Amino acid sequence: MASQSQHPNPKLAISHRIWSSLLPHAVPDSRYNYDFSFFIPDFRNSSAAIDRLTDLPCYNLARTVFITPDNCLEQLRLRALKDGKKVLTTTYAIRRGFWLLDPRTMNEEKFEIASLLDGMEKSGIGRQLTWTQMQEEDIKVDLCATGAVAVNEKGVSFGMGHGLYDLEWGMLVDRKVVELRTPTIVLVHECQVIDGAEEMRTEAWDTVCDFVVTPERVIEVEEAVKPSCGILWDKLKPSLMEAILPLQELKGIQMMEKIMQGAGTVQESNMPGQSIPESDELMGIQMVERIMKGYKP
Structure with a gap:
């Protein structure tokens, strides 16, 4: 063995x-x-x-x-x-x-x-x-x-x-x-x-x-070090993204925060030379748009 x-x-x-x-x-x-x-x-x-x-x-x-x-x-x-x-x-x-x-x-x-x-x-x-x-x-x-x-x-x-x-x-x-x-x-x-x-x-x-x-x-435990990285999206299994609603919402929030910080609208962010949101990001954005009318940055 x-x-x-x-x-x-x-x-x-x-x-x-x-x-x-x-x-x-x-x-x-x-x-x-x-x-x-x-x-x-x-x-x-x-x-x-x-x-x-x-x-x-x-x-x-x-x-x-x-x-x-x-x-x-x-x-x-x-x-x-x-x-x-x-x-x-x-x-x-x-x-x-x-x-x-x-x-x-x-x-x-x-x-x-x-x-x-x-x-x-x-x-x-x-x-x-x-x-x-x-x-x-x-x-x-x-x-x-x-x-x-x-x-x-x-x-x-x-x-x-x-x-x-x-x-x-x-x-x-x-x-x-x-x-x-x-x-x-x-x-x-x-x-x-x-x-x-x-x-x-x-x-x-x-x-x-x-x-x-x-x-x-x-x-x-002395000096326990906890992670500050948040969610590492590139390491996340797609099945978890599909199954866990808070992950979808968080992805959408992060996308919307980027937009609100200077990228304009979702349509403007898709101009040539800028990245197009992936399917899971769009799913998150759509979810957040339904519940975030009162969002406060």
Whole structure:
């Protein structure tokens, strides 16, 4: 058998090993059972990890928190609502975009259903937000929390291989909803923390976390460097652009901002010698034109 260092995809090799170790501790998903290639599972005693996370000063100071839709963070979403914090989250795989859960706009008995992916989109619970609405409402996130398949003690983590958290971070940074100094926490089972010596090759868009939290301990990462590159469109898989509405909207916003900064109109920008928007850019522009009548540069 080839060693991990010889494996053509070291992260995949780590994932397979972690999944085996996690299986005795994991809570099955209602749809995907124990197929961890589709979701980040909750695990037994995750409440202890959440208690450690909520004891951190950065959590207590936060007014608005971004919490990914991972199963292991379901109770954190509930806890944050009970603590009076606004929760910004996304639907599964970001397909239907970003949703805001505001404890001030719902009865407390609805907090639990709001913390569920199948509940937050129900009428009177969560509210879908476009990038334009986030700008108009001046949404600022004070803390980010995510799950992971594996993470090392340097805060380098990865999920199911789609880079969804990196996309979320890149979009939030681009729209200035988060800052590079915004604390980021990854919550995992102890068996998901791997030896720092193992190969965890990072890319320019990989988001390093400031804290790694497990039921047993909190690891603070010194000088965690988070990416400022936003979305690298030339590196983005076309399938993600087609499936994720906020990416389409963001592409359109960026195109419109360029136009508003001196290129004139879309028609003027297509004059000889200037680049013609690609199909995904036009798709984004068309989407934004439908919702951005009140756009403020």
